[in-house]
Amino acid sequence: MKRFSIILLLLVTLFSQTELHQVVKLPALVRHFWEHRAEKSDMSLADFIVMHYLHGSPKDDDYDKDMQLPFKTAECASSVTLEITPAQPFSALQPVVFIEKSYPSLDNSSVRFNHTADIWQPPKFS
Secondary structure, three states: OHHHHHHHHHHHHHHHHOHHHHHHHHHHHHHHHHHHHHHOOOOOHHHHHHHHHHOOOOOOOOHHHHOOOOOOOOOOOOOOOOOOOOOOOOOOOOOOOOOOOOOOOOOOOOOOOOHHHHHHOOOOOO
């Protein structure tokens, strides 16, 4: 089932967003070539391609059949966007636990906070 789904999505994408759907019209090309070949037995495939693709689209008796040939008209009018997002890992957040601890306070009278200021004294001459 998975393989079938992948092939189906690939075909839908290729036939709708590219000119691959023109390949379906190849039997019409062969049929039309044989019609011209029946009228003119010396016509080669190269002559047929030159007549139908390199000389524009002249309005002749078989103009409707000419327009049914592959790559004669732009018919790709649909756009299929296929977006697959990767699965994101899910992790539940752990609750934050606060633990209160009490630390002993230092006696501020025993700590000398201005000991760094002693370096910045000007030199003393005796």
